[in-house]
Amino acid sequence: MPQSFDAVFVGAGHNTLAAALHMAAKGWKVGLFEQAGVAGGAVKTGEYTLPGFRHDWAAMNLSLFAGSPFFKQYGAELGQYGVEFVPVTRPFASVFPDGRWCGVTTDLAETTARIASLSARDGETWGRLVAGFGNEAPHLFGLLGSPMKFRALAYFMLKTLRAKGIGGTLDMGRFLMQTPRQWLEQTFESTEVRAMLGAWGMHLDFAPDVAGGALFPYLEGMAGQAFGMALGKGGADTIIKALVAAIQARGGVVECNAPVARILRDAGRATGIELADGRRIDAKRAVIAGIAPSALPRLTGATTSAFDAAMTGFTHAPGTMMIHLALDGLPDWKAGEELKRFAYVHLAPSLDQMARTYQQAKAGLLPDEPILVVGQPTSQDPSRAPDGRHVLWLQVRMAPGTIKGDAASKIAATDWTAAAEPFAERALDILDRYAPGIRARILGRRIVPPTELEADNPNLVGGDQVCGSHHLSQHFLFRPTRGHADGGTPVKDLHLTGAAVWPGAGTGAGSGYLLARKLAGK
Secondary structure, three states: OOEEEEEEEEOOEHHHHHHHHHHHHOOOOEEEEOOOOOOEOOOOEEOOOOOOOOEEOOOOEOHHHHOOHHHHHHHHHHHOOOOOEEEEOOOEEEEOOOOOEEEEOOOHHHHHHHHHOOOHHHHHHHHHHHHHHHHHHHHHHHHHOOOOOHHHHHHHHHHHHHHHHHHHHHHHHHHHHOOHHHHHHHHOOOHHHHHHHHHHHHHOOOOOOOOOOOHHHHHHHHHHHHHOEEEEOOOOOHHHHHHHHHHHHOOOEEEOOOOEEEEEEEOOEEEEEEEOOOOEEEEEEEEEEOOOHHHHHHHHOOOOHHHHHHHHOOOOOOEEEEEEEEEOOOOOOOOOHHHHHOOEEEEOOOHHHHHHHHHHHHOOEEOOOOEEEEEOHHHOOHHHOOOOOEEEEEEEEEEOOOOOEEOOOOOOOOOHHHHHHHHHHHHHHHHHHHOOOHHHHEEEEEEEOHHHHHHHOOOOHHHOOOOOOOOHHHOHHHOOOOOOOOOEOOOEOEEEOOOOOOOOOOOOOHHHHHHHHHHHOO
16 A cells, blocks of 8 residues: 655655744645655755864855754744754955955854955945945845746835836846846945955855846845854754655654655656655655755656647756865964854855856856855854864856866866866865965865766756756746746646756745645645
8 A cells, every 4th residue: 555645755855854844834734756876955064074073064154944944934843853053143245366355144243344454345245235224124024035937026016116116126226137246246346345246146046147136136135244244053954854854743644764666646747656666655645855856857757748848958067076175273363363253154255256167167168266165163052073173165156067187288088087186176276375275274174076066966857956957047037937926837736846947046945935825825
């Protein structure tokens, strides 16, 4: 007799887990089936270098989750199962080759003084932006949290028009279409301030000259100033362990090492799944797939030609290499000891370099000067390492999923098995320029190239940690494709969720929560 659930989930990433918890709270019997050995997808933590050193595999910043509507509703319940955050008052900084640095802290006077040391005018501009953020935030967060349906958008636009008027609404629309470079150059005169904020665009596939990317440097800057950052106590997997426990406490099932072979259909509707081991799992009301769009046709078979073409043609961002380091101490930053107190330090010296790095990776080349995101979680949460020791979390952006060559003409290998080590050494050379002697501090390391990220989690196609480009043609109403931004598919009772579905990447559980509310009620 097959197992039977009201809703069956393919995958147990944080979006499917959030959806399952909401639906279980509404009385649905839920079952989640995950191909990996642990739940969480890209949000997981493990001892990847040495015993006692806990590293976040991919996602580290949990600010979106901690501030999400989902957590507002279920935070108390998740707290019963151990979820805990570490508040960060020094969220990010950037260092530059000449020894200067710029950073954002929750102390407005401190941030403003640091920016003013680079440009007095920019210090004044920062103050004006912060003062105006309270008026802008409801409109921007309202858009990012709104279902991408015409009725919902019409309601949002009406509210915005009433609040901002025609001119203000048009100005907001123009801002939403700008490139990061356009907004940053129109707003700030210091190249360092521009670079500090522009580095955030690279996290979501928005290189400096990509339309639609201005929003993210602005939001990260303002949110960092207003709220700081949230890390998971002991690791990002604190949210995953609590979600799994809460679902199980409500009678749900979360089964790992259970890859799904196909989605079952009958008379035009999804009826369940078949696992790789041959077991059939029945779904009475819904099958929800937390997978990359390109994997959906393989599991479902043909649906409609337009939808299937959109799924197989879904565009992914360039990949990322992760380097996990166990250290005997934090990096000795040449720019100053203060940098040890920041959660993130970006090594992204200019908008021009970011643009060049992005284009090289898009062309299949190993960038000659990749961008580094240096995470220092143990500066905020010492529980992640033995006493006096530290972990370093390095994102190497960008990295091509398929290597066609090397922009520096020094690495001959075109497969990641051979190219991972020399490319990681290139990244460590860059880090050593900013933090001399870093190699002498390394006790253990783990290099994770894009191919291993994808092998571990097939949603990270080519090592794309955001599961799909967020460029305008694949965002808002078009994520993952026109007419399906709510996760619906041409197959009745089959739904798609995850970072590939509006509102996209990040740890905010937005797509899972929006879908669950649509199916099970608010």
